[in-house]
Amino acid sequence: MSDLDPQSTLRRLFDAAVASAMPQRLADHLPPPPKGRAVVVGAGKAAAAMARELERVWPGELSGVVATRYGHAVATERIAVLEAAHPVPDEAGSAAARRILEAVSGLTADDLVICLLSGGGSALLTLPARGVSLEDKQEVSRQLLACGAGIDEMNAVRKHLSAIKGGRLALACAPAKLVTLAISDVVGDDPAVIASGPTAADPSTYADARAVIAKYGLTLPPAAAALLAAEPDETPKPGDPRLAHAEYRLIATPQLALRAAAAEAERLGLNVLLLGDSIEGEAREAAKVHAGIARQIAAHGSPVARPALILSGGETTVTLRGKGRGGRNSEFLLSLAMALNGLPGIYALAADTDGIDGSEDNAGALMAPDTLARAAALGVDAGARLADNDGYGFFAALGDLLITGPTHTNVNDFRAILLL
Template identity: 60%
Template sequence: MPNTLPTPPRALLRQMFDAAVAAAQPALCLPAHLPAPPKGRTMVIGAGKASAAMALALEAHWPGPLEGLVITRYGYQQPCQRIEIVQAAHPVPDAAGLQATRRLLQTVQGLTADDLVIALISGGGSSLLVAPGAGLTLVDKQNVNKSLLASGANISEMNCVRRHLSGIKGGRLGAACYPAQLLTLLISDVPGDSPMDIASGPTVADSTTCADALEIVNRYQITLPAATRQLLESGAGETVKPGDVRLQNSTLRMITAPQIALEAAAKVAQAAGITPYILGDSLEGEARDVAKVLGGMARQVALRGQPFQTPCVLLSGGETTVTLKGQGRGGRNVEFLLALGLALVGTKGIYALAGDTDGVDGVEEIAGALLTPDSLNLAWGLGMNPRHFLDHNDAHSFFQALGDSVVSGPTLTNVNDFRAILIEA
């Protein structure tokens, strides 16, 4: 089928991805949410992949004195002058994150009701804020984090467990700021935009319990160190609950979210004469299962003109999961994309891009990849078996060999995954 689009499919898909990322930049969306300076001190704290960029935007628009400390992922630092930026590891925490978290907790000690704490929280904060619960060690946290990432649990389930094994998540950081006024500025990277799931909710109340966390551990058959299981079984890892007086001076503001990014991508499609359909900003499930469903929809559109007429683009966000079985170089977005290619079985005229808006899919410094109608045939021509790569969770290697990886570098924001399936007329 000849290309019937006014813009080449590859270029249009990348333009949509770039627009989604640009719409979530803190410099664009943060300033409107800033309050007036307080009578006392203004202390800035935060964690996440976007937190340093958020801090830079805050510095540029804050009229008074400012101080504080923010933790971000290695390579995501920004040239702040008054707010200290510390880098640590993601997605598995490290000693730098542990030390930085201790210092961050110290910065909010001794504040008064005249003071203001501005918390800059974005995706990735769960790994960057490292304060093991009572009796736990950094090694315990690292092992649990690795097990959670490989288990197939969704982000809400993983963060429930993380909150109850932490000395800072689940509202504990917010409680430590009392009696100061607390304003939390959030960039959502989770389905449903639940504040307690963004960076595991360090400044917000948590309605889940240790029993909930233990049920998740048992459901996914996650092996826990003895001290970790004891923390959950005893209830000693309980979080700060709704109605806690220490959070009475707390305010939350969501400054950007996956839906906003998808709407920005939709505008790019419309400008190119392509009708966009946003299927949802919170799609979850195993990456390869989501691929089968969206692949089936795309085939129906391409072959039957149902439920949408072509040309069109199917946009979606959310966070899929991958249950690791192989030892390959994988990520949930490229896993989705390779499974999508297999689901489409050579259907003509369908292109797709899937990528993480933070620029990192899995542990690779690669945002995602592009799929074309010829991708699987090209792979076979190179002696590559697509099913083998999927079975071994090795989709990064697959798309890199085709020259179709999407590399954005650090985007300095994070509004979850971006998926676009472009269908020609």
């Protein structure tokens, strides 16, 4: 048995993952200053912190505007920071998108646009396509969030209802050189998926968007449905010569964050099993798979021996069936607790690296072998809370929520299961 304190160890590993993905990394990826103007635009939960860091290290003049989530703004001097809603967009997001398009209009080939993107940018860059209202986009977003659609499926729909996503922002920047600096929060680190790819070629089509709607049986507002059926103008596809002026650079990724946590765990003497950064599917079902691996380690010492750490990242989904509070990480952890059923010596943390699990004020939560027993003593029914999608309420009752506040980065979910 190890003498490590379980909760402080798990928090230390989470902090190592987050630290590895902070915006300070962008200094290593900067383009040279242009002959003309340098204009900064962007969106995402880390966009304001990225803008502040860019101001600190950029050698010349800067101007521009970025959009971030309410509560995620930081002080800047030359780049305007606008706040808007996430995950369901609002008028402030539409106003920010219009400001961003205005900022890149009328540029020349001597100018440079630096686009700062991170997770959450899709909701924050909401500029409905012609004929579609903001209310239409809000309704589509709510349905996509509730049905359990994957991020690539949601983006296929959102891009084709947008005047700025799916490479359209890149087209607006021409003929200026465009360099995107991105913090990835998506499985596979695909530029077309991060923030719905406003500066990247879009392989998805109107037909793909309609297929998502049909797959989940969604009922779109009439104007949105009519636009998807009409296919007025496709997004730019890979190889489109109109994007020849655009470059894309990743400055932080989920895999790098997991590796940072793994390295810290190994320094603490833990045997690490890294499952990868691409775990998807229903959060409660993914938890059962993780529980099975933990049971294998506990019973047989394989594929790694105790003291052990199981690490994974990715982005699970939650199909809303109940009316409780809680994001995918608290749901994962509640399902994990039920699957392990108090197995001794096993502790876990599941959290979103941006500090916000879903739409609540927690990053995630912590689990211990006595989690279910303590809940039962308080009269909190774990099964009922899971059925109601109320992971937040369950862990709040135990005092086991992980509350960090905005971290100013976002490299997707972080899950750590500690076996001592």
